[in-house]
Amino acid sequence: MADDASRKRKVRGRKIRSDRSQKEGRRAKKELARKASNAGKKNGDSPLTDPAAITPEPFVETDAVTALRERINGWLKAEQPVHLIGPTGCGKTALALSAAAERGRPVVWLNGDEAVDTAALVGDHAGGERYKEDDRFVSGVSKRTEIVRERWVDNPLSVAVREGATLVYNEFSRSDPAAHNVLLSVFEEGVLERPGKRGEDRSINVHPEFRAILTSNDAEYAGVHKQQDALLDRFVGVYVNYYDAETEREIVRSHVDLPDDTIETVVDTTRTLRDALEIVVGTRAAVTAAKGLSVFENPETDASENGAFDDDLLTAVFVDVLAPKIAGQGPEDIAQLRTQIADSI
Template sequence: PVVWLNGDEAVDTAALVGSHAGGERYEENDQFVSGVSKKTEIVRERWVDNPLSVAVREGATLVYNEFSRSDPAAHNVLLSVFEEGVLERPGKHGDDRTIDVHPEFRAILTSNDVEYAGVHEQQDALLDRFIGVHVDYYDDETEREIVAAHVDLSEDEIATVVDTTRALRDDLEIVVGTRAAITAAKGLTVFDGHAETDEDGEFDDETLANVFTDVLAPKMVGEKDGDIDDLRSRITETI
């Protein structure tokens, strides 16, 4: 079984472990003896487990997507899970405060590089308990297959888009991922009949430069006014 959790700025310890959510009320009305009424009312808070509690108790695999988008303070609760095999649940009392981690429990956490916007640098104490696997960009053939699954372009046109993406990835300081190739390919499909092509049927350099500039320009938001023009020039030179 797999338990999924998306990292976000709003994720805190309660979002991982669980919290009290409302209450439960029980009322008993005992009239066993004629003329005597006995009422008993029990009110208690209702606790709701969240993904981490469910995963460690049931022995599931926790997939924590983009975990570095969450506040590092929320992850302190993970230290005892990975080190001592015990989950402490703030807000709980007595024997219910802790859960012994199931021996089949596993955790997979994904993250972008710290250079990405919205990514928090995590504490070393937590990272020391991980085994890191660096996932690089897809190879050329795989990127072509991914782009082809999203757009209706010929193999040669898709090859042009992917080759341009990979060239820009090497030449520019900004991140030029596979998603940029997909977006650029979708942008190129708006040309009716792909009219903006050269004599070989391939997209001309100006069209490619314009589309890729539009795709990558949002990454320059907040920079100097002239940086977009500089980006366009560098894209044109690369193409």
């Protein structure tokens, strides 16, 4: 680990902070938006959400974050679906939600996994409605007719294209590519076909304000499917990597109340381990490590205030944070991880 002088160096560069009253105000505004959104749900199961209710909290605003979000929203204004790609823990989901909220349109959230099929996207029959009609038009004659009508329930994609919402499709590449064939006509012809739906309303004309933001981990991650080229050709891909050191410090600071020097040490260690280890060490790992230090280190000590806590504690915390990534590989691998982290520190 660096010497005491480097540990005590102050964070340079522009810091963008909000005081506690502003944060409380934003939380109160989001809570009101959630209540309003819930009150307006159709049939109790509409996926539409007020944009103010999905803004990530906390969400850090730095020049790097703002520039990336403006790039995403620029493509959305150009009527292009945006596919955010990058390593896990780099903030893709928070960025997608922030960009969606900034549009001011209702938001529809969808989380991809193996269980997502075409019906999960567009809708399906949800049982039937049975009722009886009594015809007493002729005096003294009663005619009773029993009618059974199937009930169709729209799922997130159908709701989003009809209402002109922003679809945030998280972990898009974890879903089976066959489920996404319906997206081809949405992005090319502006029409959504609802397989299984009968009648004249089998298709929906895509609302002119409909937009889509999709997020995916890099292709080498487990559980990720390669999507069809015909669909990927209709997206623009924005690669989201880990942010600069200043932004990572601000992200950690927004989650944990620790001295600046402690946060700087955590972020510096995270960035060092990111280069030294073969496993993924994301910004989320820095936040988790900082939370651990806030518990295990006594904040009343001078060492904690100066960020000069014991290297053994820092090593132990990062081992705990990163050990799940090699779980099941045996104690010798944990020992090797501990050695690598200790050497890096």
